[in-house]
Amino acid sequence: MHLRIKQYSPLPGFGLTLGYTLTYLGLIVILPLSALFMKSTSMTLDQFWQTIVDPRVMASYRLTFGTSLIGALINLFFGFIVAWSLVRYRFPGRKILDALIDLPFALPTAVSGIALTTIYAKNGWIGGLLEPLGIKVAFTPLGITLAMTFIGLPFVVRTLQPALEELDGETEEAAASLGAGRWQTFWRVILPTVLPALLTGFALAFARALGEYGSVVFISGNMPMKTEITSLLIITKLEQYDIAGATVISIVMLLVSFLILLSINGLQWWVSRGQRKSV
Amino acid sequence: MSIHVKNVSKTFGSYMALKNVSLEIKDGELITLLGPSGSGKTTLLRIIAGMEIPDDCEGSGIFFHGEDVSHRQVGARKVGFVFQHYALFKHLSVIENIAFGLRVRPKATRPSKKEILSKASELLQLIQLEGFGNRYPAQLSGGQRQRVALARALAIEPRVLLLDEPFGALDAKVRQGLRNWLRRLHGELKMTTILVTHDQEEALEVADRVVVMNQAAIEQVGTPAEVFHNPASEFVMDFLGNVNVFRGRVEEGHAVWGNGTVKVPGLQTSSNGLANVYVRPHELDLLRHANGSASLAARVKRINPAGSYAKVVLTAKDGSDLQVDLPFEQFLELDLQCGEDVFVMPRRVRVFSSDYEI
Amino acid sequence: MAIGQSALSNHGRVQQATHDPLWLRLLMISTTVSFIVIFLVLPLTIIFMEAFRDGLGAYLKSFQDPAGWHAIKLTLIATGISLPLNLVFGVAAAWAIAKFEFKGKSLLITLIDLPFAVSPIISGLIYVLLFGMQGWFGAWLSEHDLQVIFAVPGIVLATIFVTFPFVARELIPLMQEQGTDEELAAISLGASGWQTFVRVTIPNIKWGLLYGVILCNARAMGEFGAVSIVSGHIRGKTNTLPLHIEILYNEYNVVAAFAMASILAMLGLITLVLKSVFEWKVQQQLRETLEPTTAEAN
Numbered sequence: 001m002h003l004r005i006k007q008y009s010p011l012p013g014f015g016l017t018l019g020y021t022l023t024y025l026g027l028i029v030i031l032p033l034s035a036l037f038m039k040s041t042s043m044t045l046d047q048f049w050q051t052i053v054d055p056r057v058m059a060s061y062r063l064t065f066g067t068s069l070i071g072a073l074i075n076l077f078f079g080f081i082v083a084w085s086l087v088r089y090r091f092p093g094r095k096i097l098d099a100l101i102d103l104p105f106a107l108p109t110a111v112s113g114i115a116l117t118t119i120y121a122k123n124g125w126i127g128g129l130l131e132p133l134g135i136k137v138a139f140t141p142l143g144i145t146l147a148m149t150f151i152g153l154p155f156v157v158r159t160l161q162p163a164l165e166e167l168d169g170e171t172e173e174a175a176a177s178l179g180a181g182r183w184q185t186f187w188r189v190i191l192p193t194v195l196p197a198l199l200t201g202f203a204l205a206f207a208r209a210l211g212e213y214g215s216v217v218f219i220s221g222n223m224p225m226k227t228e229i230t231s232l233l234i235i236t237k238l239e240q241y242d243i244a245g246a247t248v249i250s251i252v253m254l255l256v257s258f259l260i261l262l263s264i265n266g267l268q269w270w271v272s273r274g275q276r277k278s279v
Numbered sequence: 280m281s282i283h284v285k286n287v288s289k290t291f292g293s294y295m296a297l298k299n300v301s302l303e304i305k306d307g308e309l310i311t312l313l314g315p316s317g318s319g320k321t322t323l324l325r326i327i328a329g330m331e332i333p334d335d336c337e338g339s340g341i342f343f344h345g346e347d348v349s350h351r352q353v354g355a356r357k358v359g360f361v362f363q364h365y366a367l368f369k370h371l372s373v374i375e376n377i378a379f380g381l382r383v384r385p386k387a388t389r390p391s392k393k394e395i396l397s398k399a400s401e402l403l404q405l406i407q408l409e410g411f412g413n414r415y416p417a418q419l420s421g422g423q424r425q426r427v428a429l430a431r432a433l434a435i436e437p438r439v440l441l442l443d444e445p446f447g448a449l450d451a452k453v454r455q456g457l458r459n460w461l462r463r464l465h466g467e468l469k470m471t472t473i474l475v476t477h478d479q480e481e482a483l484e485v486a487d488r489v490v491v492m493n494q495a496a497i498e499q500v501g502t503p504a505e506v507f508h509n510p511a512s513e514f515v516m517d518f519l520g521n522v523n524v525f526r527g528r529v530e531e532g533h534a535v536w537g538n539g540t541v542k543v544p545g546l547q548t549s550s551n552g553l554a555n556v557y558v559r560p561h562e563l564d565l566l567r568h569a570n571g572s573a574s575l576a577a578r579v580k581r582i583n584p585a586g587s588y589a590k591v592v593l594t595a596k597d598g599s600d601l602q603v604d605l606p607f608e609q610f611l612e613l614d615l616q617c618g619e620d621v622f623v624m625p626r627r628v629r630v631f632s633s634d635y636e637i
Numbered sequence: 638m639a640i641g642q643s644a645l646s647n648h649g650r651v652q653q654a655t656h657d658p659l660w661l662r663l664l665m666i667s668t669t670v671s672f673i674v675i676f677l678v679l680p681l682t683i684i685f686m687e688a689f690r691d692g693l694g695a696y697l698k699s700f701q702d703p704a705g706w707h708a709i710k711l712t713l714i715a716t717g718i719s720l721p722l723n724l725v726f727g728v729a730a731a732w733a734i735a736k737f738e739f740k741g742k743s744l745l746i747t748l749i750d751l752p753f754a755v756s757p758i759i760s761g762l763i764y765v766l767l768f769g770m771q772g773w774f775g776a777w778l779s780e781h782d783l784q785v786i787f788a789v790p791g792i793v794l795a796t797i798f799v800t801f802p803f804v805a806r807e808l809i810p811l812m813q814e815q816g817t818d819e820e821l822a823a824i825s826l827g828a829s830g831w832q833t834f835v836r837v838t839i840p841n842i843k844w845g846l847l848y849g850v851i852l853c854n855a856r857a858m859g860e861f862g863a864v865s866i867v868s869g870h871i872r873g874k875t876n877t878l879p880l881h882i883e884i885l886y887n888e889y890n891v892v893a894a895f896a897m898a899s900i901l902a903m904l905g906l907i908t909l910v911l912k913s914v915f916e917w918k919v920q921q922q923l924r925e926t927l928e929p930t931t932a933e934a935n
Contacts, residue, residue, distance in 0.1 A: 006739035008332050010353045011820055012830030017733040024726045025748055028798055032763035035773055039766050078672045085669040089662055099913050103677045106905035108859025110879040111898040114886050115680035118687060125679065150676050182657065211756020213862035231758045235866060243771055250759045257754060330821065353825050360825040366818035369925060370840040380826035417925050435826055
């Protein structure tokens with residue numbers, strides 16, 4: 001009865017809880033995901049490749065990837081400013097604004113989608129302002145990018161806030177006492193410390209935006225080759241009963257997301273290798 | 280209830296926490312398991328409690344009053360365990376914490392609600408916290424919390440009380456107060472108690488017997504006086520109290536000391552070789568002039584007269600430092616100054632070496 | 638999370654704020670406020686503006702649509718089933734992970750986080766691959782005249798998949814932070830496993846539990862992408878509320894669409910409020926564990 005894989009504990013319930021957990025995971029997660037991978041292996045490599053390099057598919061990759069990246073970068077920049085202000089400054093309404101950050105999480109994606117579209121449409125509040133300037137937002141890549149920004153906003157801010165809160169004032173005071181100006185202190189002391197959190201938030205926002213559907217599909221216009229995001233393309237293929245095609249495209253998206261997360265984790269590890277506290 | 284620990288070993292992965300440890304504890308004793316971190320004392324306590332299970336070895340076992348409990352669950356062993364960080368139930372009031380063990384008894388053996396409350400109130404009185412019953416742990420001081428933890432353990436009428444560094448997280452003065460209180464309590468209840476601590480002052484003050492442990496094994500078991508004045512090993516001598524150590528030599532059963540030799544009690548006259556010579560600071564005398572017996576020449580380096588005895592630090596000819604504790608009156612008589620040359624004479628030395636034991 | 642440090646860094650923080658020049662502070666704050674207003678407040682506001690565009694009468698009329706009510710009902714069913722199941726899962730997983738030491742723990746935690754890394758489209762696709770016409774169980778299901786995809790069970794499954802991590806993710810770090818001492822104490826006092834869980838563990842995790850539940854709830858009610866794939870969009874039959882909103886919007890039935898959306902938006906706001914409250918409570922509880930005593934000695 002001495003399982004090597006588990007340390008003895010007088011607390012009961014391990015078998016029961018772990019068993020339930022593994023069963024649940026197996027049925028809900030592992031089984032369906034293996035179906036995904038099995039399906040993809042049912043094609044020949046050639047068919048696989050043909051599906052991926054189809055111009056319409058490639059166009060959707062470019063669009064989705066590009067807009068997600070830009071959206072994540074916007075969040076990186078503005079997210080930092082927002083997190084900094086919320087953590088470091090006191091101003092009226094701060095607590096409310098802080099709570100609002102989670103809105104993209106709390107609001108159903110379809111609701112966000114139609115709201116965003118309405119705002120940026122030709123006669124919308126912002127779209128209407130930009131129309132005379134010749135700037136179209138809704139149904140263009142610009143609109144898609146804004147939607148991607150919306151959906152990724154909480155990731156950067158919420159990952160950055162704890163990191164900023166953990167900064168004690170002492171290291172900054174030390175830098176100041178050594179003669180560093182404010183910008184230098186920021187660039188050399190503060191930024192490197194919160195860089196891992198920043199990168200994590202960026203990666204999460206990016207990965208989330210890549211796979212996003214609801215908030216983006218309404219504002220995107222969905223013209224093949226022009227404004228069709230990959231998520232929609234997958235659904236279209238499914239509606240045409242091209243399940244294999246849909247699967248292939250999905251797997252590529254899945255792999256890309258994992259790659260992004262992995263590389264950012266790696267980058268993060270590399271950046272923080274000196275800073276990591278000893279266990 | 281007597282406890283017999285027989286040939287118990289415990290490994291965690293590749294780390295050996297206990298190496299074939301055996302111990303007999305008499306009914307009603309208060310013993311302390313004393314040792315540095317990593318000595319295995321907490322592991323031993325937890326094994327007795329049933330929180331860990333010992334390695335499966337031939338002939339190993341844990342016996343409560345003769346009964347083998349090695350395979351019994353902790354809840355069935357009827358031990359009262361007091362954690363280092365109290366582990367009080369934050370969301371329950373003090374009185375409910377104490378009553379917990381009684382409330383969770385199976386229906387068959389559970390006392391009535393009235394009885395439970397009255398028992399808990401009794402214990403509340405015992406720990407001198409009447410009136411605190413409705414307070415919550417967050418509102419109590421560390422010392423108060425520990426007393427509640429003790430009362431909670433006592434409520435289930437355990438056969439043995441096990442305390443895991445119970446006073447470790449408290450201030451020195453509070454620790455002292457609780458130590459005295461525990462000693463008094465033990466006198467009243469006469470329950471077998473095992474206390475784990477790394478604080479030697481605590482162990483020596485509180486215990487009937489002390490178990491000194493080091494590196495997964497027991498170095499010595501004895502009364503406080505025994506382990507302090509008659510240490511069985513180098514480790515025990517070094518661990519308890521202050522001690523001066525000299526890398527010295529032994530010739531024909533006598534330790535070389537300064538310009539002569541000193542008889543070492545219990546050492547064979549045939550013993551020769553290198554040895555570690557141990558002397559306690561209060562077992563050394565200082566004289567201005569050598570008087571014929573073996574004495575070590577040394578220069579006074581530093582004097583700390585603030586205390587019931589004066590601590591004099593001297594440097595010997597070979598550069599090593601030693602400390603001599605002099606009763607204050609003696610110190611005044613000598614009227615020592617820094618930089619003076621004096622002679623140090625031992626009243627008693629101990630010798631430990633890997634070649635032979637004492 | 639720097640809970641114990643907040644008091645300390647608060648002091649440092651206040652001093653730091655005075656180090657930043659006023660113009661910088663104003664710039665940062667105004668940028669922050671503008672950014673949040675444009676990206677967050679505006680969309681929120683427009684939902685209600687559009688819903689009430691034609692007045693209260695039109696707003697209320699939107700709710701007379703039977704298809705709409707069916708959509709609400711379906712949403713509630715899907716949520717009502719997935720929520721308790723995921724709750725039990727979350728508690729079980731957190732107990733196993735937080736209270737015991739075993740190999741493979743990090744793999745398990747990664748698996749639990751999986752739905753967060755997977756796009757909602759893929760979350761729906763995988764169930765189509767299992768239970769769709771060409772899926773693994775497709776033949777078996779049609780033989781027995783059962784339907785999962787394009788029917789309620791499929792919707793429930795997709796909802797379960799995208800929401801099951803919420804409770805677990807909240808409870809695992811919470812229970813890990815709280816340690817096992819109190820449970821061990823209860824066991825040593827003779828309590829059974831179940832008694833320990835109910836009397837000791839649950840009171841300690843209740844705020845974290847509630848936090849996880851409302852997040853789970855918000856996501857379950859609002860899930861769009863995954864459900865979109867498995868539902869088949871059959872009006873009046875397999876449309877959840879978000880899907881129904883999509884249909885209304887695509888039909889240019891703007892007021893009705895936003896009227897329905899306003900319900901979910903209100904739910905979203907309530908979620909935000911409750912979330913803040915519960916989060917604060919959790920931090921408060923954790924602080925109690927870590928803080929040294931403030932009362933007098935002995």
